[in-house]
Amino acid sequence: MGRVTRILLVDDQALVRAGFETILSSEPGFDVVGQAKDGAEGVRLAAELQPDVICMDVQMPVMDGLEATRAICAADGHAAVLMLTTFDRDDFLFDALSAGASGFLLKTAEPEQLIDAVHALARGDALLSPEVTRRVIERFAGATGSTDAAVTTGEMLAAPPSPVLVDLTDRERETLLLLARGRSNAEIARELFVGEATVKTHVSNVLLKLGIRDRIHAVIWAYEHGVVAPRG
Template identity: 70%
Template sequence: MIRVLLVDDQSLVRAGFRTILETEDGITVVGEAENGQVAIDRALELSPDVICMDVQMPVMDGLAATAQIVRRGLGSAVLMLTTFDRDDFLFDALAAGAGGFLLKTAEAEQLIDAVTALAHGDGLLSPEVTRRVIERSVSTPAASAAPAPELDLLTDREREVLQQLATGLTNAEIAGRLYLGEATVKTHVSNVLGKLGIRDRTHAVIWAYENGVVRVGDNPGQPAPPPASGGRIRPHG
């Protein structure tokens, strides 16, 4: 059961989100909070899997609350929800450690999918948001700098998984492309995040573009050739 904490200063919005999420088997709303400070207290008390966090709230906004929740290592994934499609909200949310960013104008199914994705360790950014993140990432000085030394910590297979991960593929899709078991891919993803010191898959995408693992115009998401009998898949690049 995916445990969700709803954080919004408008009770009607929280009620709407609760109704949407609890129509889905496997999701339960364990608590609500009307501002960021209360959200931190509820997160400590309830240990939710996912926190649906509004950006603009009194007392403490969602960005500050997210940063504190991530810094305390509570283990809850934060899905940032906002009415305003603003770049400063998006990039500040990612910098604070949010694992996903969704507009409140999204369809009910998109909210359910986002909560489910974050609960399973995936990041969630809409395609248009991902494009803006990539454009910002590749325009930074780090994008043209020498390869990050952390890359040397990765095995060839882990680098390959990171390339696939950077295109936004799920574990199941990566497994299909690389002819691996899904559990094996999950292990590789965990190793990549741990070795690079990255919080989640969303930030792995940003890191990969900033450090030249993939570049705009690359297509690392193309399937690898199937291995010959008893053979080993040759890593890309």
């Protein structure tokens, strides 16, 4: 039997929690280990139950999902948080990512999308559509036009490595640059003339060495640390 994914549900609506539990419990390998009716209870249960994935509502009484996510991610690097909301708003998206969430899904999504999202976060992946990834890059790069990085791969490798990048190999630095441009693993593999399995290894090494939760936070990290910059 494979590894069981432990899931915590945090939502102030009992019917929503019950619906999510029904959907997720039907998937082999998923175990809903707890439910919380507000963010404060979610923080407490996250510490007590040690779930792998937390499905977190944004707007709740006592403590909202953003504050709860920030507290959970600060205290524990294990659980991945999937933010769920009825509102497709950029401010919720960016605040959730800044708080440490690894995925963002609308409550209007199909049940299969929720299951796929939990699987993705349990694997250590981030869950954002290409369109949302582009919005993230534009936001954190401060881009007004093209979101391509102003530094080429060759220029990045020719320049003395930044102190924050000194532990990365040349290939890992190339991979980080391409991640920051929003490239998928398949696209990175084509550009670097390597297999996708090799790219996955490079991505994992980048995240591990830089202490980053997932690939979407690698995008944010790269722009915030000046590794790449938007074209002016």
